[in-house]
Amino acid sequence: MRIIAGKYKGKEIKTVDSKATRPTTAKVREAWASVVSGYFDFDLSGLRVLDAFAGSGALGLELLSRGAEAVIFCDKSPAAIKVLRHNLDNLGDDWALRHSQVLQRDMLHQHVPVPDLNGSLLQGSIANVTVEPGGQAYDVVILDPPYVVKPAALAHLLELPGLVSYEHASRSNYDDERIFATKTYGRIAISFLRSLF
Secondary structure, eight states: OBOOSSTTTTOBOOOOOSTTOOOOOHHHHHHHHHHHHHHTTTOOTTOEEEETTOTTOHHHHHHHHTTOSEEEEEESOHHHHHHHHHHHHHTOOHHHHHTEEEEEOOTTTSOOOEEOTTSOEEOSOGGGOOOSTTOOSOSEEEEOOOTTSOGGGGHHHHTSSSEEEEEEEGGGOOOOTTEEEEEEETTEEEEEEOOOO
């Protein structure tokens, strides 16, 4: 698997050797990145991204490669964390290492990591931390949890402000008034949600 476009185009992405992790195919990543890029008028510079169930980090790495300012990768699996760190090191760029962070955390049961304005992390709930007047902690939130996880268990993540990308089984018929697009690729569906306020 390789990064599709941007600064790190062609760089190899090692995948997690686990039945619990589903690597997102190049076709789906490209289509996904097109929707995300189009949402921001194809300018990802300055964007802060949370990749909440990162696995190999392929989706967050695509955005970092295409100009996102910072990506925080979270996964509960020690194997995934090891692969993520390898993939970031494999980019061979100190900038990428300074503008990303890898956290071992179970995003179903732990608070969302909140970056402060200087890029460091604060511990706590996103609900009680002010990022900037009228602002938000992340511009893009990537949710690619195990398909057995129901949307109700993800409510604290699905309700984050910004653009939320939620990958789920196409048969799940996920519905939310904030969805502005759902793309289906066989058994995979990705719903894109935006803040209503």
